[in-house]
Amino acid sequence: MTTVKTAKPLSSVDRIRQEIADLEPWFHNLHLPDGTQTAPHHSLGDFPAYKWKEMAAFLPPDLNGWTALDIGCNAGYYSFELARRGARVVAMDVNGHYLAQAQWAARRLGLEDTIEFRQMQVYDFADSGEQYDLVLFLGVFYHLRYPLLGLDIAARMVRRLMLFQTLTMPGLEVREDTDNLDIAERDRMLDPGWPKMAFIEHSLAHDPTNWWAPNHAGVEALLRSAGFRLLAHPGHEVYLCEPDPDNPSCVTTWNSVEYLAATGQNRP
Ligand SMILES: C[S@@+](CC[C@H](N)C(=O)[O-])C[C@H]1O[C@@H](n2cnc3c(N)ncnc32)[C@H](O)[C@@H]1O
Structure with missing residues (x-):
């Protein structure tokens, strides 16, 4: 007589653990209702929960009636937090694997x-x-080969607030006297507070999509140049800003033709 071994049915927690394993690797450690986590041994710790703790108080607690866009949503941690506050969220990412995690x-x-x-x-x-009333542009800027184009595109979509985060170079100095530098005085650009962006030709931290690292002064200058007013620094490398009607981006005024050309919009 042959004995047939039947597999023990998986408990619902085991099934969820199996689905988490099937969707690896995870960049976001999501905490699920049954207590399971998607990346409990993340090298950055409980990421991005600890980043969200820095930012959360800087956003309205009630986002009912708000629309939000999460650029580079990855597995959706921030989109879920905004949705919990009542926002209607568009979550986008170039990577189908991460989107599958977010949808799951x-x-x-x-x-x-x-x-x-x-x-x-x-x-x-x-x-x-x-x-969108609120745009999250977190952890994406420095992955773009065309970062200022990406920022200009994002800026045009912001109705009320943008939360921005980027990898940066060390240093918090900010030099104010950067307007109309004399061509013979370019050594002032070597000052730590001069707005700068380091180009990463090869990979950084084994990631060939890490292209750029602005310094703090550089991030502030880039955001102003994209038409924003800085409101707060909710955490390390995190910037909260709003459209500044008194200082609109040049791509909405005298330099709109370059923006249209760069985005393929002025072809006959
Ligand atoms: C470092 S992760 C940041 C994820 C999340 N925003 C966060 O802060 O935790 C960068 C994300 O941006 C996405 N990404 C990279 N280039 C992109 C692009 N050109 N358009 C949209 N998403 C992009 C990646 O797939 C990845 O999910």
């Missing part, structure tokens, strides 16, 4: 009806005409 997690969290997921590049928004 949204179902586990019961948030699938308040978040629209899109697989696309930030550049694809260039001619969309879309606007």
